[in-house]
Structures are given as C-alpha cells and as structure tokens.
Amino acid sequence: MTSQDLYRTVRLIRRFEERAIDFVRSGEIDGGIHPYIGQEAIAAGVCAALGPSDVITSTHRGHGHVLARGVNPARLFAELMGRESGLNKGRGGSMHAADFSLGILGANAIVGAAGSIATGAAWAARRQGRDTVAATFFGDGAMNEGMLLEAFNLAALWQVPVIFVCENNGYATTMPVESAVAGSVTARAQAFGIPGFTIDGQDPEKVLAATKSAVGRARSGKGPTFLECTTYRFDAHHTFEHRARLTYRTTEEVSAGRSRDPVEIQGARLTAVDRADVDAEVEALLDAAAGIALGSAHPDPAAALAYLYASPEVMR
Amino acid sequence: MKLSYLKALNRALGDELAVDPSVFLLGEDIRAAASNVTAGLYERFGSDRVLDTPLSEQAFTNFATGAALAGLRPVIEFQIPSLLFLVFEQIVNQAHKFSLMTGGQCKVPVTYVVPGSGSRTGWAGQHSDHPYSLFAHVGVKTVVPATPSDAYGLLVSAIRDDDPVVVFAPSGALGVRDDVDFSTLAPVPLGVGRIARAGTDVTVVALGHLVHDALAAADELSSLGISIEVFDPRTVYPLDVDGLAESVAKTRRLVVIDDSNRTSGFAAEVLAVAAERFDLDAPPRRVTRPDGAVLPFALALDRAVQPGRDQLVTAIHAVLEER
Incomplete structure (x- = not known):
C-alpha cells in the first residue's frame, strides 16, 4: 500500500460523499445520508491493513468504509438511489450497504450493534479454520451502548481476532463526547484486558500502521485490539442538518476541526503531478459510476418483499 | 419407549450436533445444563460446540448472528422467556432483517430455544411471559410444539431452516411423555399444523x-x-x-x-x-x-x-x- 494508494482512497471517499450530497439535494437520493467527510483517513488506513479473507462491519456513516474495502462506486451510488443494480438491490440504502463478496457484513444503523456481530463472525471463521480478522467500525456514541461493552468482554475472554475501531469525532449526533463518556474511551477497552491505543485519525499512514499491528496481533492468536481514532466530522451528522440550522458546534470550532484535513495531509505526501493524476482518475471513475447508477432500473414494487426469507415458507 | 418433551429437545440438539458440524449451542449455564435441555452435550461435543456464555444476552445474540453470517448454525438457549424482550432488537431488528436488507446476499440460520416458556409455578412477573405472538407479528418464524415428537421434529426443522426461528417449549408441556418409537422421530415441517x-x-x-x-x-x-x-x-x-x-x-x-x-x-x-x-x-x-x-x-x-x-x-x- 503506497502513499498514492492511500491518497486515492481518501480522495475517492471525499469526492463520492460530495457528489452524494449533491444527489440528496437534487432528489436522486431519498432520505439523505450521513456524510463521512473528514473521517476518510480511518476507513482508508484500516481497510488498507486488511487482507482479502478479512471482514468488516460498518455504521450508519458507512460509505467510506465500504469504498475503502473496494466496492464498486457505481453499485454504491445505485444503492443510495434505491436502484436494482445497487449493492443490496436497492433494499438497504445508505445505512445498510453490504457486499458479502468483499467480506462486508453490512453497515448497521443501530449504534453499537455491529461489534458483537463482528465478534461472532470472527470467532466462527476461526472455528472453521479460516485465518480471518474482523474490523468493526463504530463512533464515540457507541461507547455508551451496553451490548458493545458486552462484546469487548466476549472478544477478550475468547481471544477473538477482532479489531474494534472507534471513530471518535467528538459527537454522538449533537451530544459532545465530554458530556457522554465518563472516564476515557480507551480505558473502557483496557478494563477488559484489550490493548487500547489512541491514534491520530486524520492521518491515513498512522491509522494504517496501528491497524497493521492490530491485525498481526489478531492473526497470531493474541485476540482483540481497540483503536480510538480521533477525528472530526466536517459536515453534518446527517444531511437533514443542512436545513435544520443546529447550533451545537460553533463556526470557529468547525473551522478549527477542518484545518486538519486527511485529504490534504495525505495529498501533501505526493508530488503535485501525481496528485493531479489521482484526482483526475477519481473524477473519471465517479463520473462513470454516477452515470451507471442514474441509468439503472428502479426495483419492481411487486418484489418489495423479495429476499425477506432465505428459505421462504408460504407467507401471506 | 417413553420419551419426555425435555428429552426430545435434548435428543434433537444432540442429533443435529452430531450430523452437522456447523451447528453449535450457546447460552447461559448450558455446560452444567441447568435447564436439563443440554444435558450431556458438553461432555459429548466440547467447548467449541457447547459454548457457555456470560450473562450478556444482547451481545451473545448478535454474536450468533455474526457466526451465522460466517457460515455456522447457532442455537441459543434462553432459560427465561422474558429474556426475549431484552434481545428483541437483536432477533427482530438484526437477525430477521439481514436477508432482505442485503438484497438476499446472506442468511441467518439461528435458532432461539426457550425451554420453560409461559407460567412456571412461582416464578412471578418477570419470568412467566409467553411472547410467541410478538414474534409472529414481526414475521419471525415461530413454533410452539405440544408433544415430545413435535418438540423433536420442530426443533430439528428450526435448526435446519435458513432463517431465524424461535422455538417456545412451554413449561406446561415439559413434563409430557409420549410412547415413541425412536426410529420414527423425524423433522416436522414448519408451517404445517x-x-x-x-x-x-x-x-x-x-x-x-x-x-x-x-x-x-x-x-x-x-x-x-x-x-x-x-x-x-x-x-x-x-x-x-x-x-x-x-x-x-x-x-x-x-x-x-x-x-x-x-x-x-x-x-x-x-x-x-x-x-x-x-x-x-x-x-x-x-x-x-x-x-x-x-x-x-x-x-x-x-x-x-x-x-x-x-x-x-x-x-x-x-x-x-x-x-
């Protein structure tokens, strides 16, 4: 994984999200999205450290994770637009993007829910003799969900090869982390005997390095690792906020937060020419992807409950 | 031969563990077999197939979903029917929804067994519920066997089914015994009265x-x-x-x-x-x-x-x- 590869990933996520916000505004995406803008280094760094047989779980703010894991951007756009060619055939949408062929066990819209799912998947893979590591993303808000803390305990007890990636962007929607988390975030994981580290979540190289050692620990049978990646959400919690005029963050705070931009941090490691090449490559890819998605068929309402059961009985 | 309802559940679990290596059990006190349903299974199949869990119902229910996504067939025993309220999110909002929400990319073959559902003499307000109607309402496959043969056959079918299935074994039926020819015990299809x-x-x-x-x-x-x-x-x-x-x-x-x-x-x-x-x-x-x-x-x-x-x-x- 070169500096250029990492830059390509953060740039791809940034430009994907900016285009997706435009599609929300133009009405091509119903319901809005939770933009990942500002947090791109975490998805890029974590996924760069994983191998093809590894798995991830994602969150309501999940486009970055699945793009970094390698999904086809056309199929992600199509999913956000509710098209039949979407990753989930238009049945999941922004908060549920999944691609099992890439080990993406789904984005989960219930905060803190996926940690225990990833732990179970990693345990089961090991039991079946596979060398799989699971990385599970969640935000600082999830640190107050009991089932996630329960998952830390199970993972530590059974030495499950799972990496808990906490994207601490300072807010659970509008609730500041200082008002929500007693003690420290990493200390909660450490209390279960899980090695816990706080890393700069704006720098893809640092996230990659920390994840590589966590992956090494997991593969050598040493169990889970907890990574608190400090970051800042540059945009809204959700695009509804663009109209809602919420005042939980001051303009000064947002400006300060945006001053450490992962795209710029990683971009500065490339020559101007290389960076321009990657930028052009990303735009061409996204132009084509958006075009494919916009041209894709809408699902047939008669099949609204297709896939409800894996083994359908007679349902009325 | 006389077969009790409880023994029928135990036999179904043992038979499925024996024929399908992807089946495993998890739950509280199942190694010691506090409810008797898992009696002898830890000794027969070991700790990877009979996984004794801490009191973390929400996490271990999602854990089972994750294990199912990774190719296994988990069976969770809940000792108390009212615990299903605690894990309603994990069964209904997670396990049940994965197939549709992913556009059919995956299946979640988890079985949730509740031995002793409904009123158990003297267990009072928080141990005596019988919430099978709730699961029917949300569309989770749900069975309530009446006899030992059906307890065996429906539990086997639940485990083999590719979707989440809740199996209620009513407290009032656990003592029922049937004259059964063991060689005739067989899966009972879901959805057939x-x-x-x-x-x-x-x-x-x-x-x-x-x-x-x-x-x-x-x-x-x-x-x-x-x-x-x-x-x-x-x-x-x-x-x-x-x-x-x-x-x-x-x-x-x-x-x-x-x-x-x-x-x-x-x-x-x-x-x-x-x-x-x-x-x-x-x-x-x-x-x-x-x-x-x-x-x-x-x-x-x-x-x-x-x-x-x-x-x-x-x-x-x-x-x-x-x-």
Whole structure:
C-alpha cells in the first residue's frame, strides 16, 4: 500500500460523499445520508491493513468504509438511489450497504450493534479454520451502548481476532463526547484486558500502521485490539442538518476541526503531478459510476418483499 | 419407549450436533445444563460446540448472528422467556432483517430455544411471559410444539431452516411423555399444523401445553355427545391457514385458546383469518390471558389470568348455542 494508494482512497471517499450530497439535494437520493467527510483517513488506513479473507462491519456513516474495502462506486451510488443494480438491490440504502463478496457484513444503523456481530463472525471463521480478522467500525456514541461493552468482554475472554475501531469525532449526533463518556474511551477497552491505543485519525499512514499491528496481533492468536481514532466530522451528522440550522458546534470550532484535513495531509505526501493524476482518475471513475447508477432500473414494487426469507415458507 | 418433551429437545440438539458440524449451542449455564435441555452435550461435543456464555444476552445474540453470517448454525438457549424482550432488537431488528436488507446476499440460520416458556409455578412477573405472538407479528418464524415428537421434529426443522426461528417449549408441556418409537422421530415441517383429535362439532385451536387442556376438554365434552376437533397449528408463524380452513369447513364453529395477552395476540389473528375467510355458523370465541396481563406471584392469582380448561368449555358451549 503506497502513499498514492492511500491518497486515492481518501480522495475517492471525499469526492463520492460530495457528489452524494449533491444527489440528496437534487432528489436522486431519498432520505439523505450521513456524510463521512473528514473521517476518510480511518476507513482508508484500516481497510488498507486488511487482507482479502478479512471482514468488516460498518455504521450508519458507512460509505467510506465500504469504498475503502473496494466496492464498486457505481453499485454504491445505485444503492443510495434505491436502484436494482445497487449493492443490496436497492433494499438497504445508505445505512445498510453490504457486499458479502468483499467480506462486508453490512453497515448497521443501530449504534453499537455491529461489534458483537463482528465478534461472532470472527470467532466462527476461526472455528472453521479460516485465518480471518474482523474490523468493526463504530463512533464515540457507541461507547455508551451496553451490548458493545458486552462484546469487548466476549472478544477478550475468547481471544477473538477482532479489531474494534472507534471513530471518535467528538459527537454522538449533537451530544459532545465530554458530556457522554465518563472516564476515557480507551480505558473502557483496557478494563477488559484489550490493548487500547489512541491514534491520530486524520492521518491515513498512522491509522494504517496501528491497524497493521492490530491485525498481526489478531492473526497470531493474541485476540482483540481497540483503536480510538480521533477525528472530526466536517459536515453534518446527517444531511437533514443542512436545513435544520443546529447550533451545537460553533463556526470557529468547525473551522478549527477542518484545518486538519486527511485529504490534504495525505495529498501533501505526493508530488503535485501525481496528485493531479489521482484526482483526475477519481473524477473519471465517479463520473462513470454516477452515470451507471442514474441509468439503472428502479426495483419492481411487486418484489418489495423479495429476499425477506432465505428459505421462504408460504407467507401471506 | 417413553420419551419426555425435555428429552426430545435434548435428543434433537444432540442429533443435529452430531450430523452437522456447523451447528453449535450457546447460552447461559448450558455446560452444567441447568435447564436439563443440554444435558450431556458438553461432555459429548466440547467447548467449541457447547459454548457457555456470560450473562450478556444482547451481545451473545448478535454474536450468533455474526457466526451465522460466517457460515455456522447457532442455537441459543434462553432459560427465561422474558429474556426475549431484552434481545428483541437483536432477533427482530438484526437477525430477521439481514436477508432482505442485503438484497438476499446472506442468511441467518439461528435458532432461539426457550425451554420453560409461559407460567412456571412461582416464578412471578418477570419470568412467566409467553411472547410467541410478538414474534409472529414481526414475521419471525415461530413454533410452539405440544408433544415430545413435535418438540423433536420442530426443533430439528428450526435448526435446519435458513432463517431465524424461535422455538417456545412451554413449561406446561415439559413434563409430557409420549410412547415413541425412536426410529420414527423425524423433522416436522414448519408451517404445517396437525389434527390432535378429530371431531365434527367445534374446531378448537390450541398451541403447546394448551393442546393438552383442549384434549382434556374434548374428552369431558364427549360424554355430553359433543364432538370436538382439536387443531394444533404447531407453527405460530407462518400459520397453516389451509389446514385450519379444512377443519373449520367441517365443523363451522371455532374457538381459540391462546396463552397470549388478548389484544393483537395469536387468537386475535386466528379470529381475523376466520372473519376474512371462513363460513361459520356462530361467532368465533377466544380464551386468552387478559389484556395487558402481568402474571402475579400468588398461585391463585397466576392461575386466574391464564387461559384454562373451564373457560374453554364455557366458550365451546357458547359457540354451540349461538346460531
């Protein structure tokens, strides 16, 4: 994984999200999205450290994770637009993007829910003799969900090869982390005997390095690792906020937060020419992807409950 | 050979663990087999197949979903029916929704077994619920076997099914024993009811332990020349509407006895189906727990809010008198 590869990933996520916000505004995406803008280094760094047989779980703010894991951007756009060619055939949408062929066990819209799912998947893979590591993303808000803390305990007890990636962007929607988390975030994981580290979540190289050692620990049978990646959400919690005029963050705070931009941090490691090449490559890819998605068929309402059961009985 | 209901569940688990290496059990106190359902299985299959869990119901229920996504067939034992309220999110909002939300990319074959559902003498308000109607409402496959053979056959089918299935083993049925030829034990398909007793005057729909009350009521009424047909749907969801229709076409009278609270319960659904589809000679009746019931501790109070045989007999007389 070169500096250029990492830059390509953060740039791809940034430009994907900016285009997706435009599609929300133009009405091509119903319901809005939770933009990942500002947090791109975490998805890029974590996924760069994983191998093809590894798995991830994602969150309501999940486009970055699945793009970094390698999904086809056309199929992600199509999913956000509710098209039949979407990753989930238009049945999941922004908060549920999944691609099992890439080990993406789904984005989960219930905060803190996926940690225990990833732990179970990693345990089961090991039991079946596979060398799989699971990385599970969640935000600082999830640190107050009991089932996630329960998952830390199970993972530590059974030495499950799972990496808990906490994207601490300072807010659970509008609730500041200082008002929500007693003690420290990493200390909660450490209390279960899980090695816990706080890393700069704006720098893809640092996230990659920390994840590589966590992956090494997991593969050598040493169990889970907890990574608190400090970051800042540059945009809204959700695009509804663009109209809602919420005042939980001051303009000064947002400006300060945006001053450490992962795209710029990683971009500065490339020559101007290389960076321009990657930028052009990303735009061409996204132009084509958006075009494919916009041209894709809408699902047939008669099949609204297709896939409800894996083994359908007679349902009325 | 005599087979008890509890032993039938144990045998089904043992047989499935033996034939399918992807099956494993998890839950609280299952190594020690506190509920007896998993007796001897830890010794036979070891700690990877019989996974004793800490008291972390929400995490281990999602853990099972993750294990299922990774190719295994987990079976979770819940010692207390009311724990299903605690993990309603993990079963309904997670396990059940994965197939549709991913556009059919995955399956979640998890079985949730509740040995001792409903009232258990002396266990009071937070250990005595029978929430099978809730799971039917949200569309999770749900079974409530009445007999040892069905307990065996439905649990096997639940484990082999590719979707989440909840198996309620009513406390009131755990002591039931059947004369069974073990070589005839076989999977019982989900969604197919059975006639527990054939009759011509009234169809009584009953599930689980209440099937035995319905059979006793039928015996009692036969001396009065009343012929009761007892229909045991076995599966709450999906309901065997065709099997029920066949029975009601014969009797044209219907009573449902159901250990759910009244509003939006299983009996309410059966009566709605009857209103939509059946040609009846008298308005159907239901015998249920009262609206919003919480089971009080004192035994007389507990029994007072459970549907019972006397109420059933009264309801049967009522549908026979009305025209």
